[in-house]
Amino acid sequence: MRTLFEPHHDEIRLTAVFHALSDPVRLDIVRKLLVAADISCATLCADMPKSTRSYHFRVLRESGVTRTFIEGAHHRVVIRCDDLNSRFPGMLDALGRASEPV
Amino acid sequence: MRTLFEPHHDEIRLTAVFHALSDPVRLDIVRKLLVAADISCATLCADMPKSTRSYHFRVLRESGVTRTFIEGAHHRVVIRCDDLNSRFPGMLDALGRASEPV
Numbered sequence: 001m002r003t004l005f006e007p008h009h010d011e012i013r014l015t016a017v018f019h020a021l022s023d024p025v026r027l028d029i030v031r032k033l034l035v036a037a038d039i040s041c042a043t044l045c046a047d048m049p050k051s052t053r054s055y056h057f058r059v060l061r062e063s064g065v066t067r068t069f070i071e072g073a074h075h076r077v078v079i080r081c082d083d084l085n086s087r088f089p090g091m092l093d094a095l096g097r098a099s100e101p102v
Numbered sequence: 103m104r105t106l107f108e109p110h111h112d113e114i115r116l117t118a119v120f121h122a123l124s125d126p127v128r129l130d131i132v133r134k135l136l137v138a139a140d141i142s143c144a145t146l147c148a149d150m151p152k153s154t155r156s157y158h159f160r161v162l163r164e165s166g167v168t169r170t171f172i173e174g175a176h177h178r179v180v181i182r183c184d185d186l187n188s189r190f191p192g193m194l195d196a197l198g199r200a201s202e203p204v
Contacts, residue, residue, distance in 0.1 A: 014200055019124035022117050088200045094192035098116055 004061060004068045009083045012064030017088065020063035021095070026056050030065060033079045034096050041068070041075040106163060106170045111185045114166030119190065122165035123197070128158050132167060135181045136198050143170070143177040 007016075021027050029044055045053040057077060060066040064083065069076045084092055109118075123129050131146055147155040159179060162168040166185065171178045186194050 015124050015126050015129055018120045018129070022121035022124050024117050027117055027120070088196060090192050090196035090199055094190060094196050097192055098190045 002070050004070065006061050006067055006080075007064045009064075009086065012080075012083060012087050014088060016063040017065055017084070017091075020060050020065050023056070023059075025052075026060055029056065029060065030079065031095065033066070033077065034092065039077070041077050044077070104172050106172065108163050108169055108182075109166045111166075111188065114182075114185060114189050116190060118165040119167055119186070119193075122162050122167050125158070125161075127154075128162055131158065131162065132181065133197065135168070135179065136194065141179070143179050146179070 007013075021030060025045075025048075032044060033039065041053060041057050045056070057066070057068060057075070060077075061068050064080060064087075066077050067080050069078070079092070081092060109115075123132060127147075127150075134146060135141065143155060143159050147158070159168070159170060159177070162179075163170050166182060166189075168179050169182050171180075181194070183194060
């Protein structure tokens, strides 16, 4: 099992995280991951062209919001909760509490 | 005294708020406002061309992050704390706690 490139904990920038979350598709992915915890990319966006899905997961990963594990032909993605809670305490909790529907 | 257009409380979208905060200039403005509470637009961005300053304040206002009051020739801007805390509880607190330097 290997992981794709992601920024180090200290390199995660708040502006990059906000940019990643400013798109409705990516925000939807993140909020689903906050509930589901661990799920495959294909399952998360089953109705989306693969290229579009890859783009959104790349933005999330390169901003430091998610970590992607490659397991054979499958990509599995998780929220970097520890890193985000350490860098920006309360941000993920606030995201989970937001009253706006997904 | 009058205010410029801003979205109603129920129209504030999380993606628009995140977009507004995804720019380093605007994030800097918001974090200064969280401390200063009430300050003129000109004072906040004294070293910036007026057109650039106006653009950033418009994005912040139209996303629902700030409210702009017009007092004669001066624009005064405040964070919409009550609306944001109601729509997205904990988001402003998390922003204030973020360890990233301004």
